[in-house]
Amino acid sequence: MAQQTLSQPDEVSIKGASVRRGDKVFFNLARSAGIFMLLLTGSIGLFLLWKAIPSLQSNTGNFFTTQTWFPDSTPPLFGIAALAFGTLMTSVIAMVIAVPVAIGIALFIAFYANRRIASSLGFVVDLLAAVPSIIFGLWGLSVLMPNMQGFVEWLSTYFGWIPIFANPEEVYTKSILIAGVVLAIMILPTISAVTREVFLQVPRGHMEASLALGATRWEMIRMVVFPFGKPGMISASMLGLGRALGETIAVALILSAVFEINWQITEPGGNTFAANIALKWNEAGTNGLSALIASGLVLFIITLLVNMVARWIISRRKDYSGAN
Amino acid sequence: MAKRIDITDLNIHYGAFEAVSGVNLAVEPRSVTALIGPSGCGKSTVLRSLNRMIEVIPNARVDGKVLLDGQDIYGEDVDPVNVRRVIGMVFQRPNPFPTMSIYDNVIAGIKLEKRRSKKADNDDIVERSLRAANLWGEVKDRLGRPGAGLSGGQQQRLCIARAIAVEPQVVLMDEPCSALDPISTLAIEELITQLREEYTIVIVTHNMQQAARISDTTAFFNLSGAGKAGHLIEVGPTQRMFSNPEEKATEDYISGRFG
Numbered sequence A: 001m002a003q004q005t006l007s008q009p010d011e012v013s014i015k016g017a018s019v020r021r022g023d024k025v026f027f028n029l030a031r032s033a034g035i036f037m038l039l040l041t042g043s044i045g046l047f048l049l050w051k052a053i054p055s056l057q058s059n060t061g062n063f064f065t066t067q068t069w070f071p072d073s074t075p076p077l078f079g080i081a082a083l084a085f086g087t088l089m090t091s092v093i094a095m096v097i098a099v100p101v102a103i104g105i106a107l108f109i110a111f112y113a114n115r116r117i118a119s120s121l122g123f124v125v126d127l128l129a130a131v132p133s134i135i136f137g138l139w140g141l142s143v144l145m146p147n148m149q150g151f152v153e154w155l156s157t158y159f160g161w162i163p164i165f166a167n168p169e170e171v172y173t174k175s176i177l178i179a180g181v182v183l184a185i186m187i188l189p190t191i192s193a194v195t196r197e198v199f200l201q202v203p204r205g206h207m208e209a210s211l212a213l214g215a216t217r218w219e220m221i222r223m224v225v226f227p228f229g230k231p232g233m234i235s236a237s238m239l240g241l242g243r244a245l246g247e248t249i250a251v252a253l254i255l256s257a258v259f260e261i262n263w264q265i266t267e268p269g270g271n272t273f274a275a276n277i278a279l280k281w282n283e284a285g286t287n288g289l290s291a292l293i294a295s296g297l298v299l300f301i302i303t304l305l306v307n308m309v310a311r312w313i314i315s316r317r318k319d320y321s322g323a324n
Numbered sequence B: 001m002a003k004r005i006d007i008t009d010l011n012i013h014y015g016a017f018e019a020v021s022g023v024n025l026a027v028e029p030r031s032v033t034a035l036i037g038p039s040g041c042g043k044s045t046v047l048r049s050l051n052r053m054i055e056v057i058p059n060a061r062v063d064g065k066v067l068l069d070g071q072d073i074y075g076e077d078v079d080p081v082n083v084r085r086v087i088g089m090v091f092q093r094p095n096p097f098p099t100m101s102i103y104d105n106v107i108a109g110i111k112l113e114k115r116r117s118k119k120a121d122n123d124d125i126v127e128r129s130l131r132a133a134n135l136w137g138e139v140k141d142r143l144g145r146p147g148a149g150l151s152g153g154q155q156q157r158l159c160i161a162r163a164i165a166v167e168p169q170v171v172l173m174d175e176p177c178s179a180l181d182p183i184s185t186l187a188i189e190e191l192i193t194q195l196r197e198e199y200t201i202v203i204v205t206h207n208m209q210q211a212a213r214i215s216d217t218t219a220f221f222n223l224s225g226a227g228k229a230g231h232l233i234e235v236g237p238t239q240r241m242f243s244n245p246e247e248k249a250t251e252d253y254i255s256g257r258f259g
């Protein structure tokens, strides 16, 4: 090559775009993949809407506020109020528990543990993140729920004056709280694994800069690690939230499928979009299927919204993103 | 404000590897001491042992004494965090905090010391430190912008401002100009000459002219062989070291007849 150019200098041209073929192929590949994803998401939404319309037209109640689910009776009467409540409540409980604990574990692995403990703990966390949710559901039902009863009872006895912990019936199983805890344990490894990776990306120079100013390790974490890792921590949490919102089987096993909004989260009851779809699908008639799809569409939209809010939070302070 | 440093019988290991051995060195207050020597002879290692930043490296071990005005910084009841608050450091690569504005970068150390300081006080400190670092004129209109948006030389001066904002006793600098262009280098050299009036400065440099221009005392380190520990070969007033060194190795190194 080099020789050719030397002997025939006039062939060397600086005119024209110097795009290599590989670049072009890859660019087109990436672009079509992106467009494909957009089309796919859009067509899923349209498909759900298309299938949902018949039941929405036949519904005699308000789809958003009704707290019953009788789409196959005449006249059909159903609504997602209780499903939305149960889904959001279990997810909120899961996030409140999982995010701080997961970040704590990630901090411990990345900055406090010695190398041997850090790598084995990291390995366990990665392993747990890959466990299928049915396993968590079974474990929650057969191990966690019986063992948590004492704690839930204690909670409602001593903190019953806080309305959400009140439990006059004194039944302490199959509650939204327990489902939330199972979800928390399920999403914890995912959040922890991703945030740990983010923490390990923090440039050494910035950590040293803060230590050299006389920061303690915790001050260094607050000064450098959290600001740098914030977008990653949000993304990790959203990943976990996405899994919690859409979790079907673990929740279906634990909740006792009640179509009523109950703020007393230690009492049996509650239901979620995904669990309801899984439980009702096989016995549903034509209108029932359409109604379930309508509820699925709402879950789909909630998930999209959550992700868009996360994107927005991440992009708000681009100037300071530490990526430069 | 400035304090003196006395190093006696300093040995530093990384795991089983002895990086520097038997260093004895006195650093006078209000002076610039330059550490020179070939790559790998342990200049950075010695420098980082002076504010206990060496302990950030997991298996590093320090033996010997480092006295700051007579007090051993490796003493039993001495917290490395407190040592670093009085002995500041500037690194080879400029490292302003990317998530902070120029203003917040400068007062980052102040915020560590006292949680709540008055806005007016902070404004004063920011202006004084940036003026001392010869950066005030260039950034006074954009203190709220990210520190990472400055040029390399400006970033390094910002790092110096950050280090001196907490009014340390000593400032350590590890090749602060090696990533900079000649103009920025000159600006920082001038700055070091000014800072010398108030602070004790120890600087590592590979640039002989720089050492000759700005330092009062020069310490020459060398390796006795590949994979062996670095030693302090010779230390003395810079003028004498450059005009009339006692050791042959020093003369060879300074005149460029070496590695």
Ligand SMILES: Nc1ncnc2c1ncn2[C@@H]1O[C@H](COP(=O)(O)OP(=O)(O)OP(=O)(O)O)[C@@H](O)[C@H]1O
Pocket: B014, B017, B019, B037, B038, B039, B040, B041, B042, B043, B044, B045, B046, B057
């Ligand atoms: N983190 C570390 N772990 C193990 N060995 C190290 C570490 N840092 C430095 N060393 C070794 O210690 C010796 C001294 O290194 P040091 O960085 O102090 O040299 P230096 O004089 O600053 O060199 P340079 O001029 O290239 O910066 C070298 O042999 C180096 O390989």
Ligand SMILES: [Mg+2]
Pocket: B043, B044, B045, B174
């Ligand atoms: Mg070095």
